[in-house]
Amino acid sequence: EAGVAQSPRYKIIEKRQSVAFWCNPISGHATLYWYQQILGQGPKLLIQFQNNGVVDDSQLPKDRFSAERLKGVDSTLKIQPAKLEDSAVYLCASSLRWGRGNEKLFFGSGTQLSVL
Amino acid sequence: AQRVTQPEKLLSVFKGAPVELKCNYSYSGSPELFWYVQYSRQRLQLLLRHISRESIKGFTADLNKGETSFHLKKPFAQEEDSAMYYCALSGAQGGSEKLVFGKGTKLTVNP
Incomplete structure (x- = not known):
């Protein structure tokens, strides 16, 4: 089966610029996650969608970060x-459903962002 | 709040030696624990979960609620086991089920 697709693979920008990342989850997966992984640390959940609704965005810095999943597919x-x-x-992941017992996440390759 | 601690950033063993990657957690409810692995130039992927009580690629992990630990073990390490290993905990927080990762342990198996 096709995996989680992410683009771009790498991005270099200067501070104060804007950037966008795209993710296409595995077909049929209702839940989509965005994780941030800083060098030397584990992935940190930024936002979690169930279909096109937000389940958890408690760790998303909302003054500068935004995410959407308008049609319940890509994000x-x-x-x-x-x-x-x-x-x-920035890692995108998807799972079949949300909730206890559905924590087999399938991850994309990630987008490596460098802000200069 | 749920927290996962992996005390070893780096772990190096020789091929054929036993290996144990430590994971401790903090969570007030009934947790579900997982090990994820990332091989060089590959995606992060699920290795095993405690509820399955399975052995994957020779690895096992037992949930010890008394010691709040979920250590990953393999009796005879192989060179292809070299990778980053992340322990993860799933628990309800703020009304939603959230998967929280530790900082990871880099395992190197030397020939």
Whole structure:
């Protein structure tokens, strides 16, 4: 089966610029996640969608980060304006359903963001 | 709040030696624990989960609620086991089920 697709693979921007990442989950997966992974740390959940509704965005810095999943399929994550500390790998993942027992997440390759 | 601690950032063993990657957690409810693995140039993927009580690629992990631990073990390490290993905990927080990861342990198996 096709995996989780993400683009771009790499992005280099200057601070205060904006950037957007795209994710296409595995077909049929209702739940989509965006994780931020800073070098040397584990993935940190930014936002979790169930179909096109937000389940959890408690750790999303909403003053600069936004995400949407309008048709309940693919999703975009945007940063505007970017800060130096946003340099990280942004991972998209999907799972069949949301909730206890459905934590087999399938991850994309990630987008490596460098903010200069 | 739920928290996962992996005390070793790096772990190096020789091929054929036993290996144990430590994971401790903090969670007030009934947790579900997982190990995810990322091989070089590959995606992060699920290795095993405690509820399945399975052995994957020779690895096992037992949930010890008394010690709040979920250590990953393999009796005889192989070079292809070299990878980043992340322990993860699923628990309800703020009304939603959330998967929280530890910082990871880089395992190197030397020939």
